[in-house]
Amino acid sequence: MAEQQTPAAEGPDALSLDEVVTYTSDLIRIDTTNRGGGDCRERPAAEYCAARLAEAGHEPVLLERTEGRANVVVRVPGTDPTAPGLLVHGHLDVVPAQAADWSVDPFSGEVRDGLVWGRGAVDMKNMDAMILAVLNSWHRTGVRPRRDVVVAFTADEEASAEDGSGFLAERHADLFAGVTEGVSESGAFTFHDGSGNELYPIAAGERGTAWLELTARGRAGHGSKANAENAVSRLAAAVTRIGAHRWPVRLTPVVSAALKDIGAVYGLEADLDAPGFDVDAYLAKLGPAASLVASTVRNSSNPTTLNAGYKVNVIPGSATAMIDGRFLPGHEDEFRATMDELTGPDVAWEFHHRETALTAPLDSPTYARMREAVREFAPEGIPVPYCMSGGTDAKQFSRLGITGYGFSPLRMPPGLDYNALFHGVDERVPVDALHFGVRVLDRFLRTA
Numbered sequence: 001m002a003e004q005q006t007p008a009a010e011g012p013d014a015l016s017l018d019e020v021v022t023y024t025s026d027l028i029r030i031d032t033t034n035r036g037g038g039d040c041r042e043r044p045a046a047e048y049c050a051a052r053l054a055e056a057g058h059e060p061v062l063l064e065r066t067e068g069r070a071n072v073v074v075r076v077p078g079t080d081p082t083a084p085g086l087l088v089h090g091h092l093d094v095v096p097a098q099a100a101d102w103s104v105d106p107f108s109g110e111v112r113d114g115l116v117w118g119r120g121a122v123d124m125k126n127m128d129a130m131i132l133a134v135l136n137s138w139h140r141t142g143v144r145p146r147r148d149v150v151v152a153f154t155a156d157e158e159a160s161a162e163d164g165s166g167f168l169a170e171r172h173a174d175l176f177a178g179v180t181e182g183v184s185e186s187g188a189f190t191f192h193d194g195s196g197n198e199l200y201p202i203a204a205g206e207r208g209t210a211w212l213e214l215t216a217r218g219r220a221g222h223g224s225k226a227n228a229e230n231a232v233s234r235l236a237a238a239v240t241r242i243g244a245h246r247w248p249v250r251l252t253p254v255v256s257a258a259l260k261d262i263g264a265v266y267g268l269e270a271d272l273d274a275p276g277f278d279v280d281a282y283l284a285k286l287g288p289a290a291s292l293v294a295s296t297v298r299n300s301s302n303p304t305t306l307n308a309g310y311k312v313n314v315i316p317g318s319a320t321a322m323i324d325g326r327f328l329p330g331h332e333d334e335f336r337a338t339m340d341e342l343t344g345p346d347v348a349w350e351f352h353h354r355e356t357a358l359t360a361p362l363d364s365p366t367y368a369r370m371r372e373a374v375r376e377f378a379p380e381g382i383p384v385p386y387c388m389s390g391g392t393d394a395k396q397f398s399r400l401g402i403t404g405y406g407f408s409p410l411r412m413p414p415g416l417d418y419n420a421l422f423h424g425v426d427e428r429v430p431v432d433a434l435h436f437g438v439r440v441l442d443r444f445l446r447t448a
Contacts, residue, residue: 012442016137020434021116023052023129025109027092028118034093034158038066042155045092045125046070049153052132056139063172069163072153073175076135078145085148086366086448087182087402089393090128091157091164094120101425114431121429122421124185127408128153130437134445137438145445150179157393160353165396176400181366184392187406188374188440189418190381193289197265198381200374201292203406204367205254205387206394207299208332208357210325212339214238216347220317227315232308235319238347239303242323245342247298249279250331254387257362258293261384262286291419295389299335301325301342322352326389329357355395359387360403366448370407373444377436378411407444411436 034040049072050060060074097106097119106119154164187203218231283290308319327335371383394404410433412418421427
């Protein structure tokens with residue numbers, strides 16, 4: 001018989017609410033800026049997390065593919081050995097921050113005016129701190145979850161993930177044995193719609209990543225001479241076509257559910273499968289809440305970089321560009337075919353980086369538990385499904401058969417835009433939001 005678990009109503013202990021603030025601040029002060037190309041060192045943050053876990057009686061392991069690019073993994077045994085395991089993961093690296101643009105030192109971890117300030121406050125050292133605080137509270141109070149909970153703190157999420165979740169999935173799959181589902185960033189945060197409603201989007205999908213490198217080749221020559229094989233002109237024409245392309249609407253099951261559930265908040269009903277249904281007109285009726293789904297009703301392709309030439313009077317023989325492409329679950333083939341058409345015969349393209357699109361069931365017991373945990377601590381909140389426009393480490397862990405959800409709970413006040421804080425200036429998180437996150441995460445992980 002499975003050991004009786006502590007009732008969910010008891011919640012985390014009071015010390016954990018202080019710890020989550022301290023841990024968030026401490027982790028921000030450890031500069032783990034990921035500039036890409038391997039320019040990052042997460043090991044000090046990984047050692048910090050491992051030390052906190054060891055203090056609470058856990059046995060974490062540190063793993064590196066590249067020196068200094070450390071990951072931490074620990075398994076917390078559940079009370080039901082027949083239940084599938086649950087992965088909870090958070091990345092340790094952050095994007096760069098230009099200190100001159102900030103009102104505080106972005107790596108100060110300053111706690112001021114009820115807020116913790118610094119790079120990583122919402123993406124995603126706050127979640128790392130919540131995980132640590134919950135596990136340490138469990139140790140002090142003797143709580144065990146029903147399922148095995150495997151925790152992974154990863155490197156390199158803000159770049160290729162090759163030194164982080166990709167490395168773990170490829171080289172250390174045994175640490176995730178029996179795990180069928182996972183949760184991580186970008187879900188269960190407060191979205192204020194400007195009409196008094198508080199939505200809590202919980203992610204059940206991600207668009208696929210298709211970062212492309214375009215190369216145009218032509219005939220090099222003098223800038224004063226006529227040249228019908230100008231590589232720069234060929235590239236510019238292809239980039240213009242890509243940037244101007246209007247992708248067709250493709251409603252996946254998760255996006256369709258999001259449109260219906262969000263629409264219901266405003267008394268809207270729509271037959272999304274009806275011929276001639278105008279999704280853009282429907283989105284306009286959702287007001288600010290449309291932003292939760294507008295980027296996921298289509299594939300997308302945005303030109304981001306150009307590189308050509310070395311002197312004004314010399315026509316170069318080649319020119320390159322980068323495209324940030326994203327494709328919906330089930331629509332990668334359409335994306336590829338469209339890029340073949342848009343680039344044309346004079347421009348070649350290849351994947352600079354590609355990751356799969358994800359979708360997760362909305363009718364799973366795990367998704368229901370996430371909704372219930374949010375409702376318990378935000379009874380006025382309205383949980384809704386959504387698909388992330390970007391991607392997370394869930395893509396790499398999906399190679400192990402792990403279904404991924406976005407669930408890193410934060411109760412944000414009006415006027416503090418969660419999405420705008422991602423990779424933004426003056427990134428910060430309210431202390432109250434961290435407390436809410438610990439309570440909700442604790443409730444979910446106990447009952448999942």
